[in-house]
Amino acid sequence: MEQTVPTDRPATDAHSGHAENGHHQHDHSDHVGQFRRLFWIMLVLAIPVVGFNDMFADLIGYSLPSGEWVWWVSPVLGTVVYVWGGRPFLTGGLSEIRSREPGMMLLIALAITVAFVASWGASLRVLDHELNFWWELALLVVIMLLGHWIEMRSLAQTTSALDSLAALLPDEAERVEGEQIQKVSPADLRVDDVVVVRPGAAVPADGEIVDGSADMDESMITGESKAVRRSTGDRVTAGTVATDSGLRVRVTATGDETALAGIQKLVRDAQASSSRAQRIADTAAAWLFWFALGAAIITAATWSLLGLPDDAVVRTITVLVIACPHALGLAIPLVVSIATERAARGGVLVKDRLALESMRTVDTVLFDKTGTLTKGEPTVTAVSTVDGHTEDDVLAAAAAAETDSEHPLARAIVHAAQSRDLQVPSATNFESSPAVGVRATVESRVVEVGGPYLLAQHDVDELTVADTWRDEGAIILHVLADGEVLGALRLADEIREESRAAVDALHAAGSEVVMITGDAQAVADTVAAELGIDRVFAGVRPEDKSAKVAELQAEGRRVAMVGDGVNDAPALAQADVGIAIGAGTDVAIGSAGVILASSDPRSVLSVIDLSRATYRKMKQNLWWAGGYNLLSVPLAAGVLAPIGFVLPMSVGAILMSASTVVVALNAQLLRRLDLSPAASTSRFRDDRADAQT
Template structure:
């Protein structure tokens, strides 16, 4: 499969705004542009405006970090204050004195540039935050150190070594942050990489190799065994077991044959296919998913705004603390100490971990979700999911398969009825008569006969009459299959079992041979086997499960009884579904609506969390906040679990990041100076970067979450 992952080159034709500039292969500035004030004023993650707006890449920060690290060694080693601290002597040459100031100045302007420009950006947008604090700290240290080197200020302010360390450590923190963000973007890149590099298009009698970008709708392409489909299409010849896990998250392969739709990026595992292209470029499911993932990662959430607010407060907190520090130490007659402490306060107050805390958690969560077949379109939906206490399921296609299935066969007068037809014979004759019909009920009957491996006789002279039924000649006799109108026309009576079946809301078809009723078929929308687990697990989470359907009450009650559903809204017209959601919300409940998207759109939009299920290729459902690629209702539990885990990580990170600052700033200001403890600037700088690393690592733990529907459901049901 590695040939499918070779390059993304062709994908730039689909998405011209993505430039893969080779910095670790990640187009990272697209992920980050939304951090800049210019593009999204309200998405200030603690001030990445400077570097994000300049399209800086992981590679550039990595290089800058290593260069500054090399420069920092002589800056620190030849610094007299550092030598005194450690206790070694420096050569007594004049040039030694100037190593630190000269290289330190290079570090300030070159290594500090991203922070200086970022700080200016924050002043311009009147939104002080992290960058401004870093810029302030290194500028104050830079000026104080020159003052000391030129003997204008106390030698105690010979801060070159600390300036060097600060720049290096801040660049390291930034590089880590960029890398994490880049890994998140790689979810998008891996979607691009699913497409093959070339496609084999059939041109008349020849096969031409072209790039997928050159395909047009209507082209027929060959997909060889083990290769991936180059564009969305319909199979015109052949059948294969398709690995669709990249789109649906389902690990099992799915059999697809002539007439079935296939999605770009899915893999034909066992045999070749001919596929007619139905969508290309931005219209494909993959491009739709890619766009959804990008949108989700750019949406700003309440918790993010919380982090932004915290960064703003910390700026003023630091500034206030710095002013108080300067005033108090100066009034004690220690102006040099005042400068040292003030600078230390400004350095330590950089809320770096804070700017990283939330964006990182959310971006990792959305990527982790996408890999598990859960596409988070709106981050707020992901956040509100953890407090949902009522889940409303649309019945058809969500809890049930959405297609009729034969659930019962009854022979007239029992097995030895008129003509002695057995149940299997009744089904075989019905299947023979229905063989040429395209009607869903006909397909259900022929499928049932296939599943029972029945020998279906050949039929001729097929005819069908709407609302009545079908008839065909089988052998020497005429076989008819139909509903109540057919019985009326033939003046025949229905079988006694029909009443019971009708009470259960089933569809009833009678089978007649030469005008004589030989049996009846019971058809119903089959309940998905996973639905029961999904309902049980939701009960375990403490949510009420409600079903909404346009079907008759009898049908709805049968399904509800079987699944243990709490409440049923039956006979609801599509346009009234949203009102039912509002009714539940009126009872003070937080409602998640799960539907298949099309006629459920208003209800999905009305719900606190709209979840479109089994959307497959139709991923662009505008009204849902979360889209489940698989049709498994248990995936709803995956969303629950992801929501809870994400919120946990966000709060842990916020407390860690802000708590660190609240403790260290007073220590740096000299609160404990009376008892002889003052936090050295270097220790402060190291601790601050350590807190950034802790936050980053804590967020990475989300990657371990297993979001397979059965795993999530199993955990809630206590089976794991």
């Protein structure tokens, strides 16, 4: 059988030690496998150690079979458990001694060593029979191995959750080559290739739909179960599934440049950072070591001075064994494991544990406007007409003229007409003039769409509503037919439907919401007014965004920055918590501590929700685990002996096991947390309503 590789902090050191080579995933699975095998082997050995131990038999109240061999079962198998199963803790304890940083591993090593020596002393009748700790030694090693297995598995589960995305890629792609369709490996695709995605099939690479529309299942990327309609011009991500109809997609990114590759790359950094709560647990273990050692010395000295050397030995060893942090060893790893799994399944990718923990203390959320609160692309937001024409007439005529144009404004107009299910007539004689507009013949009329220069060419006035739209920072295009103005279109960067709910919920959570943008003040104020944003930084150059974050921090605020672009990276790094929103396709993820797979700004509430719930569980577990030791050690030392009460070793062992069960069950409650953006948003609103009531 393969022996485990000892380490004093398996979850952290094993992870970071291989982060820069190509064996990260193997490293994780190897350690998880080793601890899993070691746990099950020790569990099997522990059963006869406990079952044939006379102290445990007396405690439970059953009789052991007769025979000399019964006496040897616990000592022999208990020794195997100590040497083999306890090796990671013994070597970890030695490592902490060498580094002069006593902590969890040294405390465990001390406890199992004391239990081992005392048990042999009791078995050989050199020490008091009450010091027969073989059953407690076996359970102690098994429980601590379980804790380390869970800690390693928490990393492997994150890796597995993200690597499972890659398994959703098709084994082959159908590439269009002239009139033929050739089946190739997704790895052979190149940018600008056109691929066919059949109904029910997965998209082989990131791309843009050039033909067709379909309801896309993007749950494996965003965590949202509801299918999203995607049509010509929309971008699709590798691994998403066209559920109801076929598509033709032009490849825009392959290999390491795809969103899936970006997410998988996060695995190398995910969980590598030190957790504040884990550091608290390590610090608690260090203090607990000195507390237990000091209590043992005081116990030995006190009982010896009282003239009871036998009791001194019994009580001292009992103190050291009871002080072993069963529950403390599980308190943080189990919570981290469950929280990480819940986050990954909810579309929240935790790159930095510390960022997740810090999110609960954030009081200011700074949103980049474009692509975060808004969709980052122009949309027709209003249509104004002159007498005798309807909005549909004007929009259909404009869409007909713009059909052959590739300009983003043209695509926005065509998309607006399609969304209204308008019958767009065909156009001929299409012409495009830079800075003026487009012209085409539509149903025997010359239809033109353009800005101020177009109006000047025909010597006609703009509609009166244009002044209002201009003050709001919108783009204004007029539609003319044979030189006569039919109406005007208002185009602006469309606000995401979820943004208002996100801002309201953040207010309910007690956070101030700030928006930063490079757009003009008028544009920024319009968006801010519509969403109810508290403060606006407008006209900010990309390189100055981080300075604005620092400005907020100088006011004593703890800032979470939410952005999606390359230019947001410095600000994300400057913020107390950097959150990259979107599928992680740009360099912003390099500076963010948390990546939201969804572009839904309400997902920020999911991060706050998870942060608060995780911290709450960690704190509860730490208090329970530490509190047990603070209470049980003095009782085991005999502090209440003057009034006739001394904590029996058997009762202390039962309480120790009970505390471990409580910690484990408490952590499991995290699995019930619904991290969908809608659920988190609703919770914050309900909490505010309850508080007001």
